[in-house]
Amino acid sequence: MARINMLHLTLAFGLLGNIVSFMVFLAPIPTFYKIYKKKSTEGYQSAPYVVGLFSAMLWIYYAFLKTNVMLLITINSVGCIIETLYICFFLFYAPKKARMESLKLIILLVVVGFGLIVFSTQFLVSGVNRGVIVGWICLVFSLCVFVAPLGVLREVIKTKSVEYMPILLSVALTISAVMWFFYGLLLGDFNIAIPNVLGFTFGIIQMTLYFAYKNKTLITNEKVYDFEDKTYPMSEMEEQEIKDHKTINVAKLKEKENDAGHVAVELHADTSVPNHIIEVAV
DSSP states (O other): OHHHHHHHHHHHHHHHHHHHHHHHHHTTHHHHHHHHHHTSOTTOOSHHHHHHHHHHHHHHHHHHHSSSOHHHHHHHHHHHHHHHHHHHHHHHHSOHHHHHHHHHHHIIIIIIIHHHHHHHHHHSOOTHHHHHHHHHHHHHHHHHHHHGGGGGHHHHHHHTOOTTOOHHHHHHHHHHHHHHHHHHHHHTOHHHHHHHHHHHHHHHHHHHHHHHHTTOOOOEEEEEEOTTTTOSOOOHHHHHHHHHHHHHHHHHHHHHHHHHSSOOOOOOOOTTSOOOEEEEEO
16 A cells, blocks of 8 residues: 555656656746847857757656656657757857857767767666666766756856846756655655755755845946036146037027028037947946
8 A cells, every 4th residue: 555655656746747847848938038039149058958958868768778767758758859949949049159159069968979878878788787877877967957057157146147047947947856856766766866956956056146136237347428517637728629619509500590591400529529428338
């Protein structure tokens, strides 16, 4: 009876893990909507999605080597499709430099990395050892999935801005880590349980940092020059030149009013005279 209850509990956490993981895969949609609206990837990175695709492929391979983890196959198959769509979308809107970096990462992980793992484990390892080795590899790269969003933390701390921090992804990953931890623990598969402990920890760190900086903005290198408020020194000769310049403009305006019978307004700009300039670099 206890065994049946354990199996039901394991199935329940597995199903919850599938549901929450599906939410994880959908979490970046607002990010890609912003990319679509701006027609540019700007400060966003493709690394979380490439690593996510690679990890999903590894877990599918691991699940085929096991006999009781069918729920891993279902969710990671969906994950492969969604992550592939994200990557294609990112490459379409990314500038040339970011696109080339993303392609290099894709070739390195998805093509070369996954190919070498499958080839080496199929031809150099046999029996139970194959599942053990692939399980450890999955464990390591599952940690990479949780660590990947941390790449923006340095930028968040530096700029005190969370504009490019995928908070929805962080929250979804944290909840998913809890579900899969209990699934792996009840199943007795520590390759599933162990990485989700650190996944939960990393998620808490990201969310803490987000709430610490979400209401803060930083504008750097702001310079304001205001002629009317005299915020910069000016010689008497320059002041006299400006007064003469204004007098000439007024005279020209009156002359045009008399000749044309209506008011004609022209704005005369003198590039040698400082004007009200606001330069903001973010």
